[in-house]
Amino acid sequence: MELSFDKRFIHGWSLGGSATFSKTTTFTCGDSPNDFVNTPGRDGYDVPFIFKLYGTFDLPYGFVTSFFLNYRVGYPWGRSVSIVPPDDWAQANNIVPWSVWVMLEPNGTRREQDYANFDFHLEKEFKLPFGTIGAFLDIYNLLGNRYVNYGLNPISEWFPVAEGTSEGTYTMDYNYNRVTSIDATRTFKFSVRYKF
Numbered sequence: 001m002e003l004s005f006d007k008r009f010i011h012g013w014s015l016g017g018s019a020t021f022s023k024t025t026t027f028t029c030g031d032s033p034n035d036f037v038n039t040p041g042r043d044g045y046d047v048p049f050i051f052k053l054y055g056t057f058d059l060p061y062g063f064v065t066s067f068f069l070n071y072r073v074g075y076p077w078g079r080s081v082s083i084v085p086p087d088d089w090a091q092a093n094n095i096v097p098w099s100v101w102v103m104l105e106p107n108g109t110r111r112e113q114d115y116a117n118f119d120f121h122l123e124k125e126f127k128l129p130f131g132t133i134g135a136f137l138d139i140y141n142l143l144g145n146r147y148v149n150y151g152l153n154p155i156s157e158w159f160p161v162a163e164g165t166s167e168g169t170y171t172m173d174y175n176y177n178r179v180t181s182i183d184a185t186r187t188f189k190f191s192v193r194y195k196f
Contacts, residue, residue: 012058017069020050046108049073066121074112078105081170082157089163099157110152118142131196138189146184151175 004018024046049072056066082099090097120142125134154176160168 015055017053068119071116076108078107078109081155134193136191140187144186149181
């Protein structure tokens with residue numbers, strides 16, 4: 001469900017925005033019934049709330065400014081692990097002892113951090129004898145929001161010693177608690193346009 005409003009540009013200003021409430025479910029298939037049930041694509045991109053706000057305003061001395069604000073809640077996820085069956089169990093059941101990936105908790109049990117971005121635009125035009133020149137300033141991520149992303153899944157592989165037991169060994173995920181990416185760029189863009 002989306003609620004939106006749009007005040008068209010009149011008397012020197014306009015303002016619009018929307019609030020979206022949703023439930024996204026996707027279905028995927030893979031190499032096994034496990035993939036069909038547990039693949040992260042199932043609800044993997046469910047963002048239940050998104051908010052947008054934008055506007056344009058005439059300012060004194062012929063300046064015009066506009067902005068765009070975008071906010072959404074974090075993407076869902078759940079802890080998972082690859083299980084490697086014991087060799088003797090694999091031989092007894094006549095299967096190849098390849099690892100099988102499974103979810104340890106339903107996808108959406110946890111969520112990544114929320115995201116917000118605010119972009120800003122300012123412009124001014126100057127009339128010349130033979131045309132018009134315009135100067136523009138755009139600032140992306142005006143508020144300088146920083147998003148540091150970490151590896152969140154602690155275990156990479158689980159090696160049980162037998163069927164139906166909790167005994168075994170595991171390997172930690174290399175990225176667990178490590179910084180995997182940083183998004184903290186504030187970008188300034190200056191432009192000049194000549195019209196004739």
